[in-house]
Amino acid sequence: MTTPATSADTFTADWQDWHRRQEENLADPHGFLSVTGLHWLTAAPQRFADAPGEWSTGPDGVVVVLGEGEKLLIDGSPVPGTHRFGIIPERSGINAVWGPAVIEVAARGGHDIVRPRHPDNPLRTGFRGTPAYAPDPKWVVTGRYTAFARPRPTTVGAAVEGLEHVYDAPGEIEFGLDGRTLRLTAFPGKAPGHLSVLFTDATSGVTTYAANRVLQLPPPGPDGTVTLDFNRAVNLPCAYTDLATCPLPPAENRLPVAIEAGEKIPYERG
Template identity: 30%
Template sequence: MTADRTDASPAARHQRWCQRRLAELDAPQGWPGLIGLIWLEPGDNAVGAGADCLVRLPDGPERLGLLRWQGTSITWEPAGGGVQALQTDAQGEPTPVRSGAYQFFIIEREGRLAVRLRDLEWQAKRPFAGLECLPYAPAWSIEAAWETLGEPVTMEVPTVTGELKAVTVRHRAVFDHAGQTVALLPMETGEEGVFFVFRDAGSGRLTYGAGRFLRCPPPQNGKVLLDFNRAYNPPCAFTPFATCPLPPPENWLGFAVEAGELKYRGGH
């Protein structure tokens, strides 16, 4: 997302953030257009509309080509000839392959490879149901203490696919709410900022039941800004073919966070 103008009010910046989120989702490559997640097998994986294809397209050629997974590399070999090395999302932006209205690319999860299949014309078939955000609430923009843990903690983070992902945590964000001290453990920490996955007492009622994501600027001077007004729904709120992490028990909040994105009306 592009940076906000610093001369705008917090409410105006929040409104622009909501508009950018809507534009990202309601686009040909938005999450609602994801129509398949197919786990690959080492060796040859046939792609096409034929019944014998592991990666089966809704229509098009019976055999579009082969995805060949050998060791740490994967290549695309179209039926018409030629070989193309594909980059997975673990290596940066994955290499897309397109056939008509469909596009696929490779993702890597805990040593496994999968194809994500996207319909670039999904909007004509099932228009986006829209996105709702609560009005900007200054009280939910919280400056938390960024504390270093005495010893690193390894969390076993579940995903919607039923797998567990080990995450090593060295810091936590600590703040007060209604007279109680609350801590959140980050899923990722880097130069671009801090990423949290959390759920709260409003999850399932007010907001998406599996929890929400929150990205924050890099900590400064022992503080990190938790702007819950920018808490947003994970991809699995818009498609059943995502691989979202779920909130670890450490990040289950006992109160409702009445800020940020609301539950998606469209479901899936």
Template identity: 35%
Template sequence: MRIARLITLSGLAFAAPALAAPPAKPAMTKPAESKPTAPTASSLEAETRAWHQKRIANLTSEEGWLSLVGLHWLNDGDNRFGSAADNDFVFPEGTPARIGTFTRKGNQVTLTLQPGVPLTRGGKPFTGGALGTSEGPEDVLSLGTLRFYLIQRGEKMGLRVKDPEAPARKQFHGIPTWPVSAAWRIEGRFEPATTPRKLPVPTVLGTVEEMNSPGTLVFQVNGQEYRLDPVLESDSGPFFVIFGDQTNRNDSYGAGRFLYVDQPTKDGRVVLDFNRAYNPPCAFSPHATCPLPPAQNKLKLRVEAGEKRYGAH
């Protein structure tokens, strides 16, 4: 919550010895720069814990990242799938040996099913046809406990497979974190880009995505200045930061972490709360497609805040 702080300059009145003095000028109120409100230590702890509980609830939901069990990239032409080992996409045991065929022609994909396969799309019976890539519920295919849908990453098109019965979800044991610390809730400033710019962001797929970057976040730790380039997921939403630091690999996830930062106040102030730094989906599954920190976002310091490494990742 941002609360505007006002500084009031009061006028002084003096008594006149004879004639009445002219009315005093009204006191002038000078608007101060808006400043993000710093929570107390106890409220910071409570707010961070509540945020993390919600984050864990999303992660462990039936549609969360822990339910990922497969990712298959479509070739042009026919891509057969089912549980038999000679399929192009081998599905988990318990599914039919031959489910059907995905046929890709450019960016168009159609599905042809084997007779009798009880598939649904968007919760309704589906016997085959053209497929969308919105990743929305209307395009989700279901077979038993499996849920799968198309994704598009640049020129690549893939089939993402989820299962709420996935071992990763059933065996989840929580994510260790550093103790919540007010020292890692840092006020900084935002330097907007003078012209629209694209930030090249590498991915685990070996590709580079051009993402909209509004400017640079500047902050200090122990008197040393650091800079991070965020990206925008929407015009009005928070900034999204993909960063690395010197805790990566040994103490935190090796490929960096994510952080959301509220958009700046009118005078350019921002708060980077590293207590809310969290692991990307790739920290939990080899089937995720994650962005990696751009070179300029690899901080030469240890950010001992937020989520630590999960398991062997």
């Protein structure tokens, strides 16, 4: 027979398994903690200490010119001395392998960037986990998703000053918390039909990271019902490093209540 105690134990165990996977992904040898530089490409070729070759960008996209003895692999195959990556779509990227490192070539906020990832980066090797609130079923709430007549282009700021991101917001979520009716603009999630919510709340800058947290949501039900489990609110990479271009929440997603759930300020920012 299931009792409240066993149900609570299962809830906690499920959250612990989820959080362990989050930590493993973050601490991956080529995860965000391994990033050593954020290099903005221009038409003038540039060399960087943490990547091989000379890098530039132009109307036809990113180009790298490798010198004698320099080698990059893409999809397991070596590239020639000059390699043209072409035009990289916004929020997409290509990974090239350089010895134990991965050189990420990406487009963010209308700019082409090179972001090397080295497994021996001290931020990664010294990672000791992310503090978080103890999981509590209180913070699992039911909301109602309403799709917009058509996706709304929504411009938001970024962790990098002067940079902007544009997302096509498909709809909004209404839910109740502490006797208040709240709404959040939703962005597309990581898989078709899924949703992503960027937000801040009254804990931001106090116990949780000031700029943003994110909550990934499953597809809404046929009647628009969606579950928001704030215990699974996580930090974005900019909570750990200044070498990230993370988006900031739209103004309407700054909640006037304290969401005492999910991940807290990383030790690295303490």
